[in-house]
Every structure is written in structure tokens, then in C-alpha cells.
Amino acid sequence: MGYVKNRFKEVADQLAAEIKTLLQEHGETSLGEVTLAQAYQGARGIPALVTETSLLDSNEGIRFRGYSIPELREKLPKVDGGIEPTPEGLFYLLLTGDMPTDEDAGHISTTWARRSHVPNHVFEVIEALPVTTHPMTQFCAAILALQTESKFAKAYADGISKKEYWDYTYEDAMTLIARLPRVAAYIYRRKYKDGKHIQPDGMLDWSANFAHMMGFDDNQFKELMRLYLTIHSDHEGGNVSAHATHLVGSALSDPYLSFCAGMTGLAGPLHGLANQEVIRWIEELQANLGTQEPTKEQIAEYIKKTLSEGKVVPGYGHAVLRKTDPRFVAQMEFAKKHCPDDATVKTVWNVYEVAPPILESTGKIKNPWPNVDAHSGALLKHYGLLEEDFYTVLFGVSRALGVLASLCWDRALGFPIERPKSFTTEWAKAQVAKAGKATA
Numbered sequence: 001m002g003y004v005k006n007r008f009k010e011v012a013d014q015l016a017a018e019i020k021t022l023l024q025e026h027g028e029t030s031l032g033e034v035t036l037a038q039a040y041q042g043a044r045g046i047p048a049l050v051t052e053t054s055l056l057d058s059n060e061g062i063r064f065r066g067y068s069i070p071e072l073r074e075k076l077p078k079v080d081g082g083i084e085p086t087p088e089g090l091f092y093l094l095l096t097g098d099m100p101t102d103e104d105a106g107h108i109s110t111t112w113a114r115r116s117h118v119p120n121h122v123f124e125v126i127e128a129l130p131v132t133t134h135p136m137t138q139f140c141a142a143i144l145a146l147q148t149e150s151k152f153a154k155a156y157a158d159g160i161s162k163k164e165y166w167d168y169t170y171e172d173a174m175t176l177i178a179r180l181p182r183v184a185a186y187i188y189r190r191k192y193k194d195g196k197h198i199q200p201d202g203m204l205d206w207s208a209n210f211a212h213m214m215g216f217d218d219n220q221f222k223e224l225m226r227l228y229l230t231i232h233s234d235h236e237g238g239n240v241s242a243h244a245t246h247l248v249g250s251a252l253s254d255p256y257l258s259f260c261a262g263m264t265g266l267a268g269p270l271h272g273l274a275n276q277e278v279i280r281w282i283e284e285l286q287a288n289l290g291t292q293e294p295t296k297e298q299i300a301e302y303i304k305k306t307l308s309e310g311k312v313v314p315g316y317g318h319a320v321l322r323k324t325d326p327r328f329v330a331q332m333e334f335a336k337k338h339c340p341d342d343a344t345v346k347t348v349w350n351v352y353e354v355a356p357p358i359l360e361s362t363g364k365i366k367n368p369w370p371n372v373d374a375h376s377g378a379l380l381k382h383y384g385l386l387e388e389d390f391y392t393v394l395f396g397v398s399r400a401l402g403v404l405a406s407l408c409w410d411r412a413l414g415f416p417i418e419r420p421k422s423f424t425t426e427w428a429k430a431q432v433a434k435a436g437k438a439t440a
């Protein structure tokens with residue numbers, strides 16, 4: 001066993017023992033009641049999922065294993081000459097809970113590079129789709145095609161013991177993550193660059209190699225990719241992509257099938273596809289007004305128009321967050337350093353000044369602040385990655401780190417199949433009537 005896998009098993013066994021004691025001694029402790037409103041309105045705030053990799057505070061934002069985004073940018077290993085964290089280091093942190101050394105991150109990087117070969121039939125599956133197919137659909141099809149490689153599925157069919165599930169899940173997670181950049185870059189070059197593909201460079205780290213295979217060899221863009229792929233990775237367990245991966249995985253569907261479920265959820269415009277929608281909305285705003293840098297007054301009018309048409313302002317709002325997303329701030333800091341004069345970047349910052357009070361004034365939007373998707377498109381455009389319908393694929397490659405690390409934990413902790421109780425409105429009315437009688 002590799003030493004990262006050994007370390008994971010060690011911490012997982014320790015936590016599994018702690019959970020066993022916790023449940024034996026306090027299993028009946030109530031975590032709060034569930035209201036009718038919560039059940040009907042997207043299960044907001046119901047603490048019913050366990051996710052070890054990260055925790056979201058509605059005011060402070062995400063913490064990965066206790067570390068905030070600014071702390072991660074400071075403490076995670078960097079490549080030589082780089083200042084942004086590497087996703088390899090972040091994955092080690094998510095998986096083990098330990099802050100990695102350079103050597104740990106380097107070990108993950110080498111492992112992924114070694115496992116990155118994508119079998120030919122996966123490219124054939126992609127090629128079978130019309131080139132006009134949305135990149136997220138191509139991405140999901142490719143993930144399903146990769147499933148032929150699942151060690152978990154083979155081992156399960158061979159009849160392994162429950163105690164071994166985590167091992168094959170880990171192996172599949174590592175291989176799948178290793179292969180995603182090649183698959184994603186292939187989709188990119190196929191759709192937008194006349195199918196002129198670029199071979200991987202095994203000497204580069206995961207993010208830089210991804211950038212290289214897409215056709216971007218600029219060092220600043222590679223730094224942006226390291227930051228981007230780190231900060232989009234995880235957002236605790238209740239968001240659609242994380243929850244879908246966990247849910248499907250709970251049926252012991254292998255990591256490929258489970259991750260694909262997460263990605264079909266990420267492809268929704270209220271979740272990951274919002275990154276595509278944001279930049280479209282900004283470009284429409286610029287086109288409608290005939291200027292790259294509309295004034296704040298013009299932006300305000302455009303926001304009001306969007307709302308009056310019954311549409312959402314993409315990139316704003318969140319089901320849990322109630323302040324500016326620190327992932328937005330990290331991208332803003334990157335832009336302030338590298339491209340403060342870019343017209344679209346400046347427009348993103350002007351929207352940030354203008355939108356919150358307008359959204360707040362509707363009286364119904366609970367979070368008028370920007371989320372992670374509000375900034376990413378402007379940065380990608382700046383570096384020449386112009387095709388916005390590809391943006392959610394970038395998000396998906398990153399999200400693999402969080403949801404697959406969590407899937408390893410699910411299997412290591414032996415979590416059962418997920419099956420909450422549903423009810424009919426008739427049943428709900430009966431409960432209300434019963435509660436009414438009790439208080440009358």
C-alpha cells in the first residue's frame with residue numbers, strides 16, 4: 001500500500017472507532033427538530049449528513065479541514081516558483097486531515113501523472129456525440145465510459161468483504177481524478193480547437209498539465225488553474241454535486257457512477273452551470289449597452305430589468321452562505337494582482353458594488369452577496385479561455401477532489417445506504433391537525 005493510503009486508513013480507523021463510541025453513548029442525542037417549511041423548502045439547515053472534508057459557516061464561508069481559503073493559500077504546498085496552492089496538496093489534506101508537506105503533495109502529483117492514461121474507447125464515446133453537445137454532457141458520458149476501469153465494481157462482482165470497500169474506492173478515486181484533466185482537455189480541443197489535441201506533459205503538475213493540454217502554457221494561467229482547482233473542490237456535503245455523489249455512492253454504485261451523478265447535478269444553472277450563466281449575463285449587459293465598461297447606474301438598471309423579467313441574477317445568492325463567498329474574494333485578489341485593468345473584471349467588481357443593495361431590497365433574497373461563480377468567468381476570459389459553456393467542466397474537474405475524498409470516507413466509515421423518509425401532503429396535514437389538537 002502507498003503511504004498516503006496507509007495514512008488514510010490509519011486516520012479512518014481511528015475516527016470509525018470514535019464514531020462507534022459516540023453512537024453507543026450518545027446515539028439518541030437530538031440534533032434539532034425538522035419543520036414543515038424545511039421539508040418543503042429544500043431541506044435547508046437540517047443536519048442530516050456527515051461530511052468530514054469541509055464545513056461551511058454561513059458568515060465565514062468554507063473551511064477545508066478547519067483551514068479557511070486565505071490560510072490554505074498560505075500553508076498548502078506550492079510548485080517551484082509558484083505562489084498559489086496545488087490541488088494535489090489540498091486533496092491530501094481533504095483525505096487525511098493532515099497539512100501536507102511538499103513531499104506529500106509531490107507524491108500525489110506523481111501518482112496522478114502515472115495513472116493518467118485514458119483508454120481509447122473513452123475518446124471514441126466522446127467522438128460518438130455531436131460536437132455541438134454541451135461540454136458537461138460530453139464530460140458525463142466520458143466519466144461513464146471510464147467506468148469500465150472500476151476496480152470497485154470488479155472487486156464487488158468477485159465478492160469482496162465489506163471491510164475492503166474503502167480500498168477499491170480509494171483506488172478508483174485516485175485513477176479517476178488522474179484521468180479527468182485529459183478527458184476534459186480532449187473535450188475542449190475537440191469542441192473548440194478543431195480536434196487538434198495536445199499530448200500530456202508528464203513533468204507538469206496536475207493543474208499545469210491540464211492547462212497545457214487545453215493549449216494554455218502561460219505561467220500566470222497555470223497559477224490561476226492551481227487556485228481555481230483548489231477552491232472549487234469542496235463545499236461540505238449538502239450541495240447538489242456532493243450530495244448526489246454521496247447518495248449514489250451509498251447504493252455502492254462505484255466511484256465512476258457516483259461521480260457522474262454529482263456532475264449531472266453540477267450541470268444545473270442554479271449550481272455549477274451558474275459560472276457559464278454569469279459571464280453570459282455580463283456579456284449581454286455589455287452588448288446591450290454597447291460598452292465593455294457600463295457605469296454603475298447602467299448596471300443597476302440592468303439588474304432591475306433581470307429581476308423584473310422573473311430571472312435570477314447569476315452568481316449572487318446562496319442556500320447557506322450569508323456573506324460574500326471567500327472563494328469570490330480569492331479570485332478578486334488574484335485579479336487585482338494580475339489583471340486589474342481588464343474591462344470585464346472591472347465590470348464584475350462594479351456589479352459587486354451595485355447588486356447587493358438591489359437584491360436585498362427585494363425583501364426575499366436571503367443572501368444578496370456574490371458566490372464563487374460571480375468572478376471565475378471574467379478571469380478565464382482574460383487569459384483567453386473564451387468558451388463559457390466549458391467553464392462548468394473546469395468546476396467539475398475540481399469538484400472531483402472533494403466529493404471523491406468524501407466517498408473514500410463514506411466507505412471507510414461504513415456508511416449505510418441513504419434513505420430518508422418522505423411523506424405526502426395529506427400526511428403532513430394530518431401531522432398539523434394532530435399538533436393543533438395537542439396544543440388546543
Ligand code: HAX
Binds near residue numbers: 318365
Ligand atoms: N437573483 C434573483 N432572485 C434570487 C436570487 C438571485 N441571485 N437568489 C435568490 N433569489 C430568489 C429565489 O429564486 C427565491 O425566489 P422565489 O421565492 O420566487 O422562488 C427567493 O429569492 C428566495 O431564495 P433564497 O432562499 O434566497 O435562495 P435559495 O436558497 O432558494 O437558492 C440559489 C439559492 C443559489 C439557488 C439562488 O440564490 C440563485 O438562484 N442564485 C443565482 C444562481 C447562482 O448563482 N447559483 C450558484 C450558487 C452557488 C453554487 O452552487 N455554485 O456552484
